[in-house]
Structures are given as structure tokens and as C-alpha cells.
Amino acid sequence: MPSYAVILPAAGQSRRFHDKAYKKPFAPLGGRSVWLHSAEKFLNRADVKQTIVVIAAEDRELFNMKFGANIAIMGVEVIEGGAERTDSVQRALKRVKDNIDFVAVHDAARPCIADPWIDDVFAAAARDGAAILATQVQATLKRADQRKHITETVSREGLWEAQTPQVFRRQLLIDAYAKRGRESVTDDAQLVEGLGHAVTLVPCSPLNLKVTTRDDLKLAEQVLKVLPKPKLEGFHHPFAADDLFR
Numbered sequence: 001m002p003s004y005a006v007i008l009p010a011a012g013q014s015r016r017f018h019d020k021a022y023k024k025p026f027a028p029l030g031g032r033s034v035w036l037h038s039a040e041k042f043l044n045r046a047d048v049k050q051t052i053v054v055i056a057a058e059d060r061e062l063f064n065m066k067f068g069a070n071i072a073i074m075g076v077e078v079i080e081g082g083a084e085r086t087d088s089v090q091r092a093l094k095r096v097k098d099n100i101d102f103v104a105v106h107d108a109a110r111p112c113i114a115d116p117w118i119d120d121v122f123a124a125a126a127r128d129g130a131a132i133l134a135t136q137v138q139a140t141l142k143r144a145d146q147r148k149h150i151t152e153t154v155s156r157e158g159l160w161e162a163q164t165p166q167v168f169r170r171q172l173l174i175d176a177y178a179k180r181g182r183e184s185v186t187d188d189a190q191l192v193e194g195l196g197h198a199v200t201l202v203p204c205s206p207l208n209l210k211v212t213t214r215d216d217l218k219l220a221e222q223v224l225k226v227l228p229k230p231k232l233e234g235f236h237h238p239f240a241a242d243d244l245f246r
Contacts, residue, residue: 060080117208
């Protein structure tokens with residue numbers, strides 16, 4: 001059975017979340033913080049041998065206060081990230097153990113991932129070397145100018161919306177990051193594409209949503225009610241309530 005390391009980036013500034021008390025990965029959702037929902041889905045897997053959470057340096061003290069007990073029980077490694085998401089992932093990649101076969105990068109703020117979707121993307125990556133979850137674009141797409149006037153209706157044929165986890169053979173992802181330049185990239189698959197390596201799209205559900213705004217948090221709470229419950233429970237900090245970040 002291939003072995004996997006999971007990197008959970010949680011070092012962003014959450015500018016679009018507009019909450020003075022919380023950054024989005026640490027916001028309460030159904031009784032526990034968003035990032036814990038994401039982490040739990042991987043921690044109950046026999047093929048996941050390492051889990052790394054990447055946080056901002058400015059959050060380290062509060063994170064340790066709130067989640068120190070969780071981290072000790074879960075066996076999760078916590079490191080500090082960089083200025084950009086790719087910097088954070090690259091730092092985590094350097095901590096991945098040499099005996100790991102594949103690396104999965106999953107948004108810490110994407111809490112509604114389900115076990116069958118992880119199974120599918122892990123299997124595709126094991127077969128092809130690189131795979132990501134994605135959904136086909138269903139809506140009509142419009143291109144607009146700076147005045148927000150429509151300039152073009154864009155065909156949605158062949159268009160997919162990328163999700164996470166994005167899973168790659170470990171050395172492939174290391175090589176992709178080693179060759180990244182100054183070009184701005186929005187996901188890890190783009191770097192692997194730059195090497196000329198094919199990345200397989202694994203169809204998923206729109207329910208695998210990413211929390212970006214407060215409205216997304218409300219929607220995620222409803223989605224979690226219809227998804228299978230995680231097998232691991234009880235990872236709450238025993239000494240702190242969810243309002244510690246206030």
C-alpha cells in the first residue's frame with residue numbers, strides 16, 4: 001500500500017473572511033474548528049503516515065494555547081509558513097519523510113471532504129503520479145472589463161474547477177517546486193503541469209467546498225450534517241472554548 005503525507009496549509013490572511021475574531025481555518029464549525037474537520041478525514045487512514053499543518057508565525061502562540069492538546073493527541077506536526085501559499089507548501093514539503101511515496105495538499109479551510117473522494121484521488125495519483133479533485137463547470141461564464149461590462153461569453157466546454165486534495169508522487173512535487181519561478185500560481189497542480197507531467201482530474205462534488213466567506217461557513221455547517229461522520233472524535237482542547245481567538 002502506498003504511503004501518503006498530507007500538508008494542510010492554514011497560513012493565509014483570510015482577508016475575504018471579514019471576521020475580527022477568527023481566521024477562517026480556526027473559525028468554529030459544528031463544534032470544532034474548520035481545520036480540525038479537514039485534518040480528521042486523513043488521520044483515520046492507514047495509508048496516511050504524516051500530517052503537517054502550516055500556520056502563520058503570528059498565529060503560533062494562540063494556536064498552541066488553543067490546540068496544543070489536540071496536536072499532542074493527534075500526532076500532527078505544526079510548522080510556520082511563508083508569505084505566499086506556495087512558500088508555505090514548499091516549507092512543509094521539506095519536512096516530508098523520505099519514506100513517503102505521495103504527498104497530498106489539502107486546503108485546511110476545505111472541511112467537507114469525504115472518505116470516498118479521498119479514496120478516488122489517492123488511487124488516481126497512485127496510478128498516474130498526479131491527480132486532483134475537481135468539478136466540471138456548469139454555470140454560464142462571462143468575461144468582463146474593468147467597468148464590469150460583459151466582453152465575452154466563455155464556453156464552459158472542457159472547463160473544470162480545481163479542488164483539493166491535490167496528490168502527487170513525492171519526488172514529482174519536489175521537482176516541481178524546485179523549478180518554480182516568480183510566476184504567481186494558485187495551486188500545486190499548476191507547478192506540476194509546468195514540468196509537462198499530466199495531472200488527472202478526478203470528478204468530485206460541489207459539496208467539497210472551500211470556506212472563503214462567512215456565508216461559506218454557514219453552508220459548510222449544513223453540508224457536514226449530510227456527510228458521513230469522521231471516525232475519530234474527541235479532538236477538542238480540554239481547557240479552551242472556541243472563543244479563545246476573540
